[in-house]
Amino acid sequence: MRLRRGAGPPGWAVGSPAGPLVLCLLCLLLALGRPLLALPSPAPSPSPGAAPDADPARHAAVARAQADSRCFLESGSSAESFFVSEDLPVGSVIGVLSVLGDPSEPHGDIALRLQETDSPVRVSPGSKNLTLMRRLDKEGIEGPASVYISIICDRKRTADPGLSIPVNIRVTDANDNAPQFVNAPYVLNISEVRTKNFPK
Ligand SMILES: *[C@@H]1O[C@H](CO)[C@@H](O)[C@H](O)[C@H]1NC(C)=O
Ligand SMILES: *[C@@H]1O[C@H](CO)[C@@H](O)[C@H](O)[C@H]1NC(C)=O
Numbered sequence: 001m002r003l004r005r006g007a008g009p010p011g012w013a014v015g016s017p018a019g020p021l022v023l024c025l026l027c028l029l030l031a032l033g034r035p036l037l038a039l040p041s042p043a044p045s046p047s048p049g050a051a052p053d054a055d056p057a058r059h060a061a062v063a064r065a066q067a068d069s070r071c072f073l074e075s076g077s078s079a080e081s082f083f084v085s086e087d088l089p090v091g092s093v094i095g096v097l098s099v100l101g102d103p104s105e106p107h108g109d110i111a112l113r114l115q116e117t118d119s120p121v122r123v124s125p126g127s128k129n130l131t132l133m134r135r136l137d138k139e140g141i142e143g144p145a146s147v148y149i150s151i152i153c154d155r156k157r158t159a160d161p162g163l164s165i166p167v168n169i170r171v172t173d174a175n176d177n178a179p180q181f182v183n184a185p186y187v188l189n190i191s192e193v194r195t196k197n198f199p200k
Contacts, residue, residue, distance in 0.1 A: 070101035070110050071153035071163040079166040080151075082130065086138045087174035094121055094169060097128040099153055108156065115150035121169065123151060130167070138173040146170050 073080065075098060082095040101110030105126040112123045120134035120143060135143040147169040152162040 068155065070155045072100050074098040074100060079168065081168045083170050083172050084136060085174050086136055086171045088132055090132050090135060092132050094130040094132050097130060097151065099128060099165060103128055111154040111156055113152050115152050115164065119149050120144060120147055121149065136171045138171045
């Protein structure tokens with residue numbers, strides 16, 4: 001009786017914790033096995049499938065885009081600035097964009113255009129020249145005192161979206177409205193001592 005009881009319960013006692021232990025191990029294996037199975041399954045399936053064809057193609061496209069310096073500025077900066085004297089006649093070239101690429105027509109590899117439709121400057125066709133189309137004025141009376149425009153540079157024969165190049169044009173004073181001083185410069189002597197002892 002005692003032995004049976006003793007043998008019975010110990011057997012159950014051993015069996016009952018062992019059962020859940022095995023179940024837990026199975027659960028662990030399942031839990032571990034699922035991600036282990038799940039993780040490699042997407043990786044190998046694309047590698048023999050479409051991925052090896054798509055990945056090198058994409059890498060090549062990225063590499064081409066990175067190697068394609070067209071439309072970047074020679075200086076490596078992201079914007080261009082020009083200073084223009086306000087007495088520059090209409091039709092004059094304000095400056096030449098330092099953008100990389102050949103904008104000549106029809107065989108060039110880039111195309112430059114202005115984003116703004118109503119701008120006092122324009123890009124001369126087939127060139128990198130910014131040409132003044134309307135008067136500019138430092139005082140802003142007869143024309144804008146500063147112009148902020150965006151040049152869109154398209155890489156020809158690619159589907160790449162055009163690159164926007166901000167261009168800041170500052171008008172410098174031609175000194176036509178400067179105040180006139182007679183007999184300048186003036187010398188003024190100020191004595192602190194005299195001010196302090198000034199009679200009240
Ligand atoms: C561009 O400007 C340069 C001078 O800066 C000039 O020699 C050239 O003819 C201009 N080209 C065009 C297309 O306006
Ligand atoms: C100003 O002071 C200097 C010397 O301190 C003198 O030579 C000059 O004459 C003075 N000018 C005037 C306008 O008082």
